[in-house]
Amino acid sequence: MSDAADPHAPIRAGIPEHGRVPKYFAVKTRLESVLDELGEGGLLPTERELAARFEVARETVRQALRELLIQGRVRRKGRGTVVAGPKLVQPLSTSSCTEGVRRQGRTPRRQLIALEQLDADPVLAGELRIGAGAPVWHMERVLLADDERVGLESTYLAVSRLPGLARDFAPDTSFYAFLREHLGVEPVSVDERIETVLATPREALLIGTPPALPMLLLHRSSRDANGEPLERVRSLYRGDRFSFTVHLDKKA
Structure with a gap:
């Protein structure tokens, strides 16, 4: 079965056919697992800590967090970021x-x-x-x-x-x-x-x-x-x- 016909192929999760993704998207995907572990209301580590964990620049983490914010997965609370509840x-x-x-x-x-x-x-x-x-x-x-x-x-x-x-x-x-x-x-x-x-x-x-x-x-x-x-x-x-x-x- 080809990847195009496989409903579980990576392309279904937003990865293009050539397999290359921007760094922020890879970080965003890893962050989604962190959100699931923390649960609603859980406080995320700081941008600096996340950048060190994922070995990327802080701006890359910041862009990933911006997308999660727009999607409603996280929200700002004071100077931190927490896991948002359902819409x-x-x-x-x-x-x-x-x-x-x-x-x-x-x-x-x-x-x-x-x-x-x-x-x-x-x-x-x-x-x-x-x-x-x-x-x-x-x-x-x-x-x-x-x-x-x-x-x-x-x-x-x-x-x-x-x-x-x-x-x-x-x-x-x-x-x-x-x-x-x-x-x-x-x-x-x-x-x-x-x-x-x-x-x-x-x-x-x-x-x-x-x-x-x-x-x-x-x-x-x-x-x-x-x-x-x-x-x-x-x-x-x-x-x-x-x-x-x-x-x-x-x-x-």
Whole structure:
């Protein structure tokens, strides 16, 4: 059997046909074994110690660690690096991130950054079916799971739909739960678009990540049972801490 047909051949693990790999990739592969031995929360040796162990330059170790950081295998803690836990798996559905995090046994929280009224620009006004310049709520919150910052969310909705939002809503709780319990309304139709981006310096500071860390950006527009626009949401999730799933079922 040729290597190309062998599912266990090295090429399946990222080694090209010619068998030559960059030094950082070889170090990264060896580091993955170290991570498995240490377990979640385990503290990695310093770059200097790893460079001596693997007999490579510190920059080679640093590049390997950067890739592991982007993949979510490790995370920074103080001045050290520790083994990260599994990513949060968020299904793409009409439910909120709060409810998705709670289903995985984690404790979701929100930290309010801003709750303000803005004048709707023409694009936002068209999405919410209101007049250009009409007042909209803008609510910006940091997303947390077990006190770990994992994202940043901006919600826009017409003030006319919810004039008492600033008075009645506790911003550290689930917005969708508030809509259901206090207004008897919830999203029943949702459009979402996902793309990869880099956080701005401000966003990286709020989330607590390096600016070069890839992010997953979700644009969501939701409607109620009557088909009326409910909100527009821009959610930025850490690419090293989140993955998304969707269930597709082709009916006969």
